[in-house]
Amino acid sequence: MINIVVLPGDGIGPEVTAQAVACLTELSAERDLGLRFSEHDFGGVAIDRHGLPLPEATLEACRNADAVILGAVGGDKWNDAAERPEAGLLKLREELGLFANLRPARVLEALQDVSPLRPDISKGADILIVRELTSGIYFGERSSAHDAASDVCSYTREEIERIAHVAFRAAEHRRHKVTSVDKANVLATSKLWRETVTEVAKSYPGVELEHMYVDACAMVLITNPRRFDVILTENMFGDILSDELSVIGGSIGLLGSASVGSGGPGLFEPIHGSAPQIAGLNVANPAGAIASAVMMLEELGLGDSGRLLASALETTLLEGCRTSDLGGDASCSEFGEQVRENLRDCLSRSGAYRELFAMNRGLCA
Numbered sequence: 001m002i003n004i005v006v007l008p009g010d011g012i013g014p015e016v017t018a019q020a021v022a023c024l025t026e027l028s029a030e031r032d033l034g035l036r037f038s039e040h041d042f043g044g045v046a047i048d049r050h051g052l053p054l055p056e057a058t059l060e061a062c063r064n065a066d067a068v069i070l071g072a073v074g075g076d077k078w079n080d081a082a083e084r085p086e087a088g089l090l091k092l093r094e095e096l097g098l099f100a101n102l103r104p105a106r107v108l109e110a111l112q113d114v115s116p117l118r119p120d121i122s123k124g125a126d127i128l129i130v131r132e133l134t135s136g137i138y139f140g141e142r143s144s145a146h147d148a149a150s151d152v153c154s155y156t157r158e159e160i161e162r163i164a165h166v167a168f169r170a171a172e173h174r175r176h177k178v179t180s181v182d183k184a185n186v187l188a189t190s191k192l193w194r195e196t197v198t199e200v201a202k203s204y205p206g207v208e209l210e211h212m213y214v215d216a217c218a219m220v221l222i223t224n225p226r227r228f229d230v231i232l233t234e235n236m237f238g239d240i241l242s243d244e245l246s247v248i249g250g251s252i253g254l255l256g257s258a259s260v261g262s263g264g265p266g267l268f269e270p271i272h273g274s275a276p277q278i279a280g281l282n283v284a285n286p287a288g289a290i291a292s293a294v295m296m297l298e299e300l301g302l303g304d305s306g307r308l309l310a311s312a313l314e315t316t317l318l319e320g321c322r323t324s325d326l327g328g329d330a331s332c333s334e335f336g337e338q339v340r341e342n343l344r345d346c347l348s349r350s351g352a353y354r355e356l357f358a359m360n361r362g363l364c365a
């Protein structure tokens with residue numbers, strides 16, 4: 001049995017996670033994966049029901065899980081809460097030791113027409129952002145008085161080393177290039193970042209390292225995205241750059257992510273937020289949540305099943321099924337149902353192949 005905790009969260013979170021979980025449920029039944037799901041309160045909905053965004057029971061369930069699926073949290077409704085929903089998310093990432101956030105993005109041929117960039121600029125762009133997730137300014141001390149406020153940004157060498165290793169290892173399986181993004185012309189943390197990444201790079205002679213300032217990177221992402229393979233960066237820069245990157249491929253609704261770290265359960269969530277303006281309308285794009293489910297299957301060692309789901313998702317987009325963020329009129333649930341339809345197709349073809357291989361093996365024995 002594989003125990004998956006589902007945290008639907010707020011806004012469009014429940015709508016998109018429902019589609020991802022429905023895909024996984026079908027896949028699990030067909031391939032006998034033994035996935036078992038349990039839902040828990042998290043974010044604004046947990047503030048309403050329990051007075052805080054990350055109740056102890058939810059945290060305990062996550063700690064005991066094999067993987068955690070999250071929708072998104074937050075919304076203006078909780079602006080004045082003692083602890084905001086987003087604070088619960090930071091705490092969950094920290095408690096689970098999830099220091100590495102992997103955010104892959106590709107410009108799919110099927111969606112080239114919705115990329116805001118000219119095809120000669122964006123065609124074939126394929127980038128992995130490796131974002132440090134449990135340190136930096138989001139985790140530093142905060143102070144706030146009537147006329148002044150401060151947020152402290154700090155990094156240790158060890159925190160930079162471990163995330164740098166993740167990026168270099170990923171690049172070894174991709175196109176062998178890491179662009180480390182910082183603001184080392186100004187920030188002390190960035191100077192340490194650059195020095196440490198340069199040192200770590202020596203252990204990966206087959207991977208090219210370049211350094212780039214974050215302001216320049218924001219510009220190059222939209223003028224020449226194909227020059228990037230793996231982008232390695234700190235927490236806040238990675239948060240901002242990944243939203244920018246998502247638009248190159250058509251919509252923020254497309255991107256999934258995996259947060260992993262110290263060997264416990266990973267957290268799998270789309271990169272977008274709770275999009276309160278479109279919540280409850282059944283129009284959100286669930287592709288990012290489904291892409292996160294694909295990453296979860298890979299992380300659980302179920303890569304074959306992950307590839308089937310990825311293929312069903314890509315076929316759905318190829319067929320022209322699109323939610324409104326991509327200029328289409330499919331609803332969130334219609335898009336999810338189409339992915340499942342294509343998944344059934346992939347499953348029956350993979351079943352036929354399995355039978356054929358078994359027959360071949362029999363013939364060759």
Ligand SMILES: NC(=O)C1=CN([C@@H]2O[C@H](COP(=O)(O)OP(=O)(O)OC[C@H]3O[C@@H](n4cnc5c(N)ncnc54)[C@H](O)[C@@H]3O)[C@@H](O)[C@H]2O)C=CC1
Pocket residue numbers: 012016071072073074075076086089252253254269271272273274275276277278283284285286288325
């Ligand atoms: N991981 C998380 O739980 C995150 C939570 N948030 C929270 O979400 C709330 C809203 O934040 P925003 O800045 O508005 O960011 P957002 O990502 O929720 O929305 C930005 C824009 O993208 C659109 N959008 C987002 N996801 C979409 C989808 N799946 N399909 C179609 N359109 C989509 C929204 O309608 C909006 O126009 C805030 O409370 C914020 O703190 C923001 C980012 C991540």
Ligand SMILES: CC(C)CC(=O)C(=O)O
Pocket residue numbers: 086087089090138239271
């Ligand atoms: C609470 C925020 C840091 C969430 C967010 O924007 C993200 O992780 O992308």
Ligand SMILES: [Mg+2]
Pocket residue numbers: 239240243271
């Ligand atoms: Mg973000």
